[in-house]
Amino acid sequence: MAKLGHEVVGIDVDPRKIENLSTSRAPFYEPGLEHLLEEVLQTGRLRFTTDISEAKGNSVHFICVGTPQKKGENAADLTYVDAVATGLLPFLSPGDLVVGKSTVPVGTASRLAHLINLEHPSAHLIWNPEFLREGHAVADTLRPDRFVYGVSDGSEDNPAVAVLDDVYAVPLQAGTPRLVTDHATAELVKAAANSFLATKISFINAMAEVCEASGADVTGLADAIGLDDRIGRKFLNAGIGFGGGCLPKDIRAFMARAGELGADQALTFLREVDAINMRRRSRVVELARNLCDDSLLGQQVTVLGAAFKPESDDVRDSPALSIAAQLQLHGAVVTVTDPKALPNAARRFPELQYEECTRKALEGADMVLLLTEWQEYCDLDPYEIAGLVGAPRMLDGRNVFDPNKWRAAGWTYRGLGRP
Structure with a gap:
């Protein structure tokens, strides 16, 4: 918002986060974010505080807090959203606009x-609703692919529309599409979009299971069906499944809310989407055991990647980290490496071994698993690193390597859904 020319105050209850942001240090890794922070802080248009009374006098208030999954339930925890809304009340002025960005159950x-x-x-x-992709969030904010406004009456003539148009004037003038809907539709847009993406990922992973049983190649299958413009190739990459702080908890919250509304039958398919996704993790462990002659006990295993996706340090519900922990439970000695996520991973699973240097992590390994497709891992030369490992076994959990090249270099290569 400051980059777009607005005067912005960022408010949070975490003093350490505020201190870091005020000195251009992002509380998480996101490409380009620290540079952008430094740039806009120098303009004087952006400041940070823990004092919510600083909201007074501003005309637009964004609610951007998390909606995690409730412990022991599928439903979303709205504690933080409600706390912000209630906390803002004493500091609102007539005509102010409150803008919800958080992913919430319909009706909120x-x-x-x-x-x-x-x-x-x-x-x-x-x-x-926001449609930011981790790893691309700066670009997605400054050059979004769409805006959705949910207003009480669903009307273009609602006075709130003109105010938000002014906030987003720069990207709107650059041609970003804008849709005005009612509140419920806007809330459902994010839930429906995430559910569709999750379904597409789980679909191709289900096809990978069929390909493994039949000897077919899921990458060729995905290429062929992806040429159909009704289907498209994006999100048809078979692998270890999705994770992170959005898709898993959002589809579960969507199912929970549908049940509360009496429409639970409409989303029963999402249970299988979730089940397929979780099953990928145990499948990778099974394949790893097969590669090690049916026993992981004492095997030196190197896991490339801890974050749930590249260009992020987010390990929330990371399938890579979950698989690493399961391998250790099966008796393997697991070393995890990742360019950005090791501090977060160590807090989540302190019992695993961590190594910043990829080459050191590979030394003496009886098996290597690629579980997060960071570019530096995708660029690994199988001939060059063959001398580092104890046994050249590669389980490619993201199907990014050329099997023929790795096998020619002497590796036992295994992909997911590939012969």
Whole structure:
């Protein structure tokens, strides 16, 4: 927002996070973010504080807090969203706009709008879901592929629309499409989009299971069906499944909310989407055991990647880290390496071994698993690193390597859904 020319104050309850942000240090790894922070802090248009009273006097208030999965349930925990909405009430002024960015169950926006309007009848709440991709969030913010505005009456004439148009004037003038809907539709857009992407990933992983049983190659299958423009090739890469802080918890929260609305039958397929995804992790462990002559006990195993995706240090529900932990439970001695995520991984699974240097992590390995497709791993030369490992076995959990090249270099290579 500061880059787009606005005067911005960022508010959080975590003093350490505020201190870091105020000195251009991002609290997580995201390409380009620290450079952008440094740039806009120098303009004087951006500052950070823990004092929510600093919201007073501003006309637009974004709610950007997390909605994690409730412990022991599938439903979303709205504690933080509700706390922000309630905390803002004393500091809103007539005509202010509250903008929801958090991913919430359908019905949340209408409830919060009622809460706000009880105290501030002329204030407006608009639900404006975010579609940022971790690893591409800076570009996705400055050059988004779409805007969705959810307003109480679903009308273009709603006064909140003009205010948010002014906030997003730069990307709108650059041609970013904008859709105006009612609150419920805007909330469902994010849930439906994430559910569709999760379904597409689990579909191709289900096909990988069939390919393994039949001797077919899932990469060729994906290329062929992806040429159909009704299907498309994106998100048809078989592998170890999806993770992170969004897709897993969002599809579960969507199922939970549908059940509360009496529409649970409509989303029963998402249970299988979730089940297929979780099954990939145990399948990789099974394949790893097969590669090691049916026993992982005492095997030196190197895992390339801890983050749930490249260009991120996010290990929330990371399939790579989950697989590493399961390998250790089966008796393997596991060393994990990752360019950015090792500190977060060590807090999550302190019992694993971690090594920053890829070459050191590979030394003496009886088996190597590529589980997060960082470019530096994709560029590994099988001939060059063959002398580092104890036994040249590669389990390619992302199907990024050329099997013929690795086998020619003397490696026992195994992909997922590939002969």
